[in-house]
């Protein structure tokens with residue numbers, strides 16, 4: 001029976017020392033030049049001692065003209081190599097893998113910080129239940145731009161390998177560019193990149209192949225993939241299963257499952273009542289996925305109780321437990337899970353009580369906790385939601401001002 005502290009060997013031979021992973025969480029902690037700040041590096045030095053076998057960084061962008069958040073780290077070339085080396089070295093002398101999540105936001109990005117939005121098709125984002133677009137209309141990518149983005153994913157992966165990170169992850173979930181290509185709702189192209197699933201999956205396959213070409217056969221490449229978008233006309237569970245089969249055949253090393261987009265954010269709360277009662281949001285999906293692939297599977301979203309995590313790995317339906325928000329509030333979480341010194345990691349965030357703002361809190365309140373970690377402070381359950389909101393808002397203003 002598999003236990004949480006058993007190691008796992010990935011298809012390329014890399015060994016992850018146990019079954020607890022920190023899932024990617026955007027830290028929004030770069031410098032104004034988009035290199036890793038010391039606060040960001042310090043947060044990882046803290047998590048390096050958390051007892052997790054794998055830490056995946058928050059999304060790092062491949063192009064400074066396409067940002068998810070104002071203070072994202074961007075890796076376009078070797079110019080930030082020294083700081084990237086320092087970030088990679090934050091796990092030195094530990095048994096912890098540090099992988100970087102690589103992303104392009106496509107149409108799911110703030111108008112305030114990007115002069116143009118590029119996407120598979122010129123279809124703007126809409127929030128759930130709203131009829132009106134919530135971003136400006138993106139420009140459909142040209143063939144040349146698509147080829148450029150594929151190349152960039154490869155260059156970013158090669159630089160990160162050179163910096164000393166021990167793996168990379170493609171962000172193929174949550175409605176960003178890779179997931180936009182997969183979605184028949186966001187991608188209505190009529191060329192080789194749109195239409196049937198084979199065409200819509202071409203982008204992620206080409207991104208993977210280019211990265212593999214750049215980093216070689218022994219370097220771990222994983223993907224975070226949606227079980228479904230949970231949107232009418234979006235990427236479905238059946239299609240997601242087919243993408244798992246395609247990428248497994250390509251030789252990907254680890255598939256992390258999540259779900260939803262920022263139009264329908266299932267990654268933060270699950271989708272069905274029955275799933276929520278069982279804690280892990282996408283567990284029914286992973287049970288099915290296990291039957292169609294031998295590639296190691298990681299599941300993220302909702303895990304809070306040690307007994308549920310233990311049962312999940314013991315069942316062999318998944319290999320690695322991914323945790324997001326609990327890592328921000330319990331920085332020693334891996335050790336506490338494995339020693340069983342704490343049985344649950346529930347923690348309720350503070351909210352403003354204003355519905356439109358509190359959706360954002362689900363990200364920015366936890367980002368503020370990551371910043372506290374990096375500044376050497378303890379997590380604060382009492383952290384005021386309003387102060388977090390105003391700090392974030394002023395951060396966007398500062399970004400706009402400094403970029404002018």
Ligand SMILES: Cc1cc2nc3c(=O)[nH]c(=O)nc-3n(C[C@H](O)[C@H](O)[C@H](O)COP(=O)(O)O)c2cc1C
Nearest residue numbers: 023024025026058059301302323324325363366367
């Ligand atoms: C502050 C914050 C930032 C996030 N940023 C990312 C990200 O950059 N990439 C990603 O794949 N998921 C991101 N997520 C989603 C988490 O990885 C995870 O899927 C989600 O929080 C559900 O897991 P949990 O219930 O354990 O928190 C983020 C979540 C939070 C709270």
